[in-house]
Amino acid sequence: MEKHVVVIFPHPDDEAFGAAGTIAKFRQEGVPVTYLCGTLGEMGRNMGNPTFATRESLPEIRKKELQDACKVMDVELKMLGYRDKVLEFEDLSKVSDHLKELLETINPTLVITHYPEYAVHPDHNALGAAAIDAVSRMEESTRPTVWAQAFMRGYQEILGKPDVVQDIRPFVKTKVKTILCHKSQAQGVLGNVTGEELTEENMEAIALEHFKEETFYTWNFENI
Amino acid sequence: MKPIDLIEVQEQIDAFAGKKVFIHLETTNGAYANHVNEKAYNVGAFIRNAQVTYEHGKIKGAGAAYRVGLKTENGWVYAEGLNAWELDDKNRLLMAGHDREGRLMVSLEISETAF
Numbered sequence: 001m002e003k004h005v006v007v008i009f010p011h012p013d014d015e016a017f018g019a020a021g022t023i024a025k026f027r028q029e030g031v032p033v034t035y036l037c038g039t040l041g042e043m044g045r046n047m048g049n050p051t052f053a054t055r056e057s058l059p060e061i062r063k064k065e066l067q068d069a070c071k072v073m074d075v076e077l078k079m080l081g082y083r084d085k086v087l088e089f090e091d092l093s094k095v096s097d098h099l100k101e102l103l104e105t106i107n108p109t110l111v112i113t114h115y116p117e118y119a120v121h122p123d124h125n126a127l128g129a130a131a132i133d134a135v136s137r138m139e140e141s142t143r144p145t146v147w148a149q150a151f152m153r154g155y156q157e158i159l160g161k162p163d164v165v166q167d168i169r170p171f172v173k174t175k176v177k178t179i180l181c182h183k184s185q186a187q188g189v190l191g192n193v194t195g196e197e198l199t200e201e202n203m204e205a206i207a208l209e210h211f212k213e214e215t216f217y218t219w220n221f222e223n224i
Numbered sequence: 225m226k227p228i229d230l231i232e233v234q235e236q237i238d239a240f241a242g243k244k245v246f247i248h249l250e251t252t253n254g255a256y257a258n259h260v261n262e263k264a265y266n267v268g269a270f271i272r273n274a275q276v277t278y279e280h281g282k283i284k285g286a287g288a289a290y291r292v293g294l295k296t297e298n299g300w301v302y303a304e305g306l307n308a309w310e311l312d313d314k315n316r317l318l319m320a321g322h323d324r325e326g327r328l329m330v331s332l333e334i335s336e337t338a339f
Contacts, residue, residue, distance in 0.1 A: 043270070045254050049326035054225055054310065054318050055248065055333065085255075085270075121255045153259060188325060192260050 002031045006108040006144070007075075008099065008131040010038035010087055010123040012066035013182040015073070017189060018149050019112055020175040021168025022214045023073050028171075033075040034106055036099070037066060038127045043085040046188035049200075053184050061184055069181035072174065078102065088126035095127070100134035108144045111135055115217060118150035118159065136221055147216035162215035169212055176207045225308035225320060228290050230283055233309050236317045237281040237292065240334050247274045247301060248333040273338050276301060292319060292332055303332035 005026050009015055015023065015035050023033050040059040047053040053061050063079070070077040080098065082090060103111065114128030128148060135146050147164050156162075168175060179186050180203075191198045194210045250270035257264040278294035278301065285291050285306075294301040305321035312318055316335035323329055333339065 043250075043252075045252050045328040047320075047322065047326055047328055051225065051308070051322050051326040054312065055250070055320065055328065055331050056312060056314075056316065056318060056339065120259045123255075153262070188327060191325070192256060 001029065002026060002109045004106060004108040005031055005033045005110045005112065006036060006103060006106055007033065008036045008038070008111060008113040008127060010082070010114075010121075010127045011041045011044070011084065012037060012039075012062045012069070013041065013179070013185045013189060014114075014124070016069055016175065016178040016182055017193065018114075019214055020069075020073060020178040021171040021211065022112070022166045022216075023075060024171035024174040025166065025168065027074050033073070034108070035070060035073075035075050035077050036080055036102060037077065038080045038087060038123065039082045039084040040066070040079070041084050041185070043083075044185060046185045048184045049187045058184065062182070065182045065184060069178045072178050072181055085123065087123045090126075092126060092130050092133070095130040096133040096137070099131050100137055103134060103138065103144070104142075107142065110147065111144045112147045112149070112216065115148035115150035115155075115159070118148075118152045118155045120152050132219060135219075143221070146219035146221075148219050149214075149216050159217060162217050164216040164218060166214045166216075167212070168214050172208055172211050175211055176204060179207060180204065225310045225318065227288075228283070228307055228309050228319070230285075230290070233283045233290075233292075233317075233319070236309075236311060237283060237294075237334075240317065240336070241278055241280050243336060244275060244277050246335045246338050247276055248272050248331065248335075248339050249274070249301060249303060250331045251303075251305075251329065253329070254327070289321070294334075301332070303330055305330045306332065 041062045042059045113131040114124035116129035252268035281294040288307045290306045291304045306319045309319045319332045321330040
């Protein structure tokens, strides 16, 4: 059994769409989970539908949504304070040092992050790479396992099938509740993910039907 | 934000003319454009806290798509596709263009203090 799980993603809502079912499963087993969230999604273009956020009010709105989502999942939240969309231009060795310091304090047995170069958004790829670099520099005796999430088009043709497949159907209600906490983003992102025309009324039902599993690749540190 | 009213927004643009102001200018179709539609391109640009002084500015257009041009000493600031605006609680003029799903496509913001 895991002792502590750390989730490292750059945006408020990445945890909901990518790993909320897996997180709920760990929490049910009594495993503590900490979410290190890279940014506040300041540059998101979903502003609610109908629009209720502005470019300037969005960070505070998304911060509150993130805090609510973490309450639903019952996880500890740490916000890392980077800025959305420009994470890849930061000095990534510094980001990696920052993550390494946090990981050495938390001392997790498992880290969940994005698979660098296979996670579509440049922020995902950059923070995933920094996280894996941080873990790779940890002492082997205390080094956590890493599960990396990929979802770029055609990723399985290159990477093969993910070795970690979490059946999240028993936790789908928690996952959807977590997604719906991100009110400014939920409808827009769910529309993309499910490929359906969503309204405020039908999105919960469609989401409950849509999510069945969350998949990850166990990172192989031998390859570095 | 509320739908653009030419007269109201023009008054706000006039109020910032001749002052040293900070600009946020942005256009985006999102980081997932190509992921969702293979034929689409990811295109976007933004500049945050550019300092300019404009001699005068105008808002033009009709219906749901407006253009704003600000004439500076050495050039121009321009945005197209704006359809919503507000003066926020920090007295900043926020203008944006949203698509049918409420997603931001373009934004031009003017403030006397840094964003």
